[in-house]
Amino acid sequence: MSELLARHRAVMPSWLALNYTEPIEIVSGKGNRVIDGEGKSYLDFFAGILTNMIGYDVPEVREAVERQLATGVVHTSTAYLLRGQVELAEKIVRLSGIPDAKVFFTNSGTEANETALLLATYARKSDQVLAMRQSYHGRSFGAISVTANRAWKNNSLSPLNVHFLHGTDRHLTQFAGLSDADYVKACVDDLRHVLATSVSDDVAALIAEPIQGVGGFTMAPDGLFAAYKEVLDEQGILFVSDEVQTGWGRTGSAFFGIQNHGVTPDMLTFAKGLGNGFAVGGVVARGDLMDAPHALGLSTFGGNPISTAAANATLDFVLDHDLQANAARTGAIIINGLKEAAERLPVVKEVRGKGLMFALELEGPAQASRFMEETKKAGLLAGKGGLYGNAIRMAPPLTLTVEEAVEGLGIIVTALETINAEAAAQ
Numbered sequence: 001m002s003e004l005l006a007r008h009r010a011v012m013p014s015w016l017a018l019n020y021t022e023p024i025e026i027v028s029g030k031g032n033r034v035i036d037g038e039g040k041s042y043l044d045f046f047a048g049i050l051t052n053m054i055g056y057d058v059p060e061v062r063e064a065v066e067r068q069l070a071t072g073v074v075h076t077s078t079a080y081l082l083r084g085q086v087e088l089a090e091k092i093v094r095l096s097g098i099p100d101a102k103v104f105f106t107n108s109g110t111e112a113n114e115t116a117l118l119l120a121t122y123a124r125k126s127d128q129v130l131a132m133r134q135s136y137h138g139r140s141f142g143a144i145s146v147t148a149n150r151a152w153k154n155n156s157l158s159p160l161n162v163h164f165l166h167g168t169d170r171h172l173t174q175f176a177g178l179s180d181a182d183y184v185k186a187c188v189d190d191l192r193h194v195l196a197t198s199v200s201d202d203v204a205a206l207i208a209e210p211i212q213g214v215g216g217f218t219m220a221p222d223g224l225f226a227a228y229k230e231v232l233d234e235q236g237i238l239f240v241s242d243e244v245q246t247g248w249g250r251t252g253s254a255f256f257g258i259q260n261h262g263v264t265p266d267m268l269t270f271a272k273g274l275g276n277g278f279a280v281g282g283v284v285a286r287g288d289l290m291d292a293p294h295a296l297g298l299s300t301f302g303g304n305p306i307s308t309a310a311a312n313a314t315l316d317f318v319l320d321h322d323l324q325a326n327a328a329r330t331g332a333i334i335i336n337g338l339k340e341a342a343e344r345l346p347v348v349k350e351v352r353g354k355g356l357m358f359a360l361e362l363e364g365p366a367q368a369s370r371f372m373e374e375t376k377k378a379g380l381l382a383g384k385g386g387l388y389g390n391a392i393r394m395a396p397p398l399t400l401t402v403e404e405a406v407e408g409l410g411i412i413v414t415a416l417e418t419i420n421a422e423a424a425a426q
Contacts (some may be wrong), residue, residue, distance in 0.1 A: 029056030053273030064313035084308035105303025109244035109271035110138030120205035136214035210257025216391030217359035249324025252355025374415035
């Protein structure tokens with residue numbers, strides 16, 4: 001055991017999971033590569049859990065933060081006007097497509113989802129919320145209550161009355177073999193049945209990830225949420241899209257994940273990649289919903305001058321370099337290559353994803369752990385997830401080059417070939 005690992009275990013919670021049997025310390029990075037404390041270089045296909053969205057040591061972000069630091073003002077609070085916060089909100093409002101929208105900034109996706117749940121339950125005067133099976137929305141009391149993955153739920157206590165819907169569980173017997181259209185119809189029938197049998201009076205909202213992060217990048221077929229929204233609109237139920245992982249062009253086919261379904265949500269939550277490592281999250285919502293609460297509120301550190309300087313520079317970089325198109329281009333190289341390889345590798349049960357957000361479902365958790373160790377050895381960082389712990393999820397920075405995509409694909413396929421051979425020999 002390394003000296004740093006021993007110190008970590010002595011003072012950090014045991015439930016704070018670390019990747020790899022021999023965890024690494026990342027000490028430097030440039031472009032889409034990082035270096036650990038032993039001097040080993042890695043191509044980063046996990047980006048700090050989708051957070052280092054445009055890579056490492058980006059001059060535009062560094063210089064924006066340094067300019068703000070040079071003023072001597074790191075924090076003022078929302079009791080004063082914050083130019084960078086206003087400028088960032090203006091950009092997000094425009095990109096969201098939500099009419100008459102306003103933005104509230106937080107520090108994380110968890111806080112953003114808590115805020116959206118507060119706004120929805122206040123507006124609808126109801127504690128009843130719909131969420132998706134296999135979902136994950138954060139680690140706080142309210143966010144855990146709308147999370148449907150037992151591995152991430154510490155108790156059954158909840159400030160909300162939650163009912164979970166189908167949409168990302170096509171592996172279940174009752175949905176096996178259904179076409180997209182038939183699966184959508186079955187899910188909509190179930191939604192109507194839930195509203196007829198399991199709730200009382202008004203429901204506040206449905207909160208959903210367009211692609212489930214911790215769930216292993218499972219996703220509803222395009223169009224499901226549009227069909228859901230037709231039903232929700234009949235009763236005035238709000239729709240909250242959790243874009244903490246799917247936002248800012250990562251799917252390649254849309255700037256926000258929900259746009260793949262042809263839906264404009266009532267609220268949209270964001271975090272992770274926007275600050276390229278600096279802590280920033282928030283909610284963009286219809287103005288009437290955002291303005292409705294009667295009590296005062298603030299976020300002490302949310303949208304502070306440093307994080308918004310980084311976020312403005314990051315978002316400008318994404319737009320100026322059309323990184324959504326790059327995600328579509330490089331993601332297709334990897335996803336198509338993985339699907340081709342999977343045809344001859346029985347250890348791979350499914351390849352799924354959009355753009356630079358893709359996953360492998362392997363036979364079981366043991367194979368997923370082996371994959372992590374093999375790709376680490378070969379110089380590539382990935383992540384695990386999935387309801388059953390057998391999914392490998394990868395989301396490189398949106399600046400990934402074609403050459404890096406090909407390199408990463410090669411490392412992944414070689415690791416899969418090794419694991420497949422081991423399985424065949426057993």
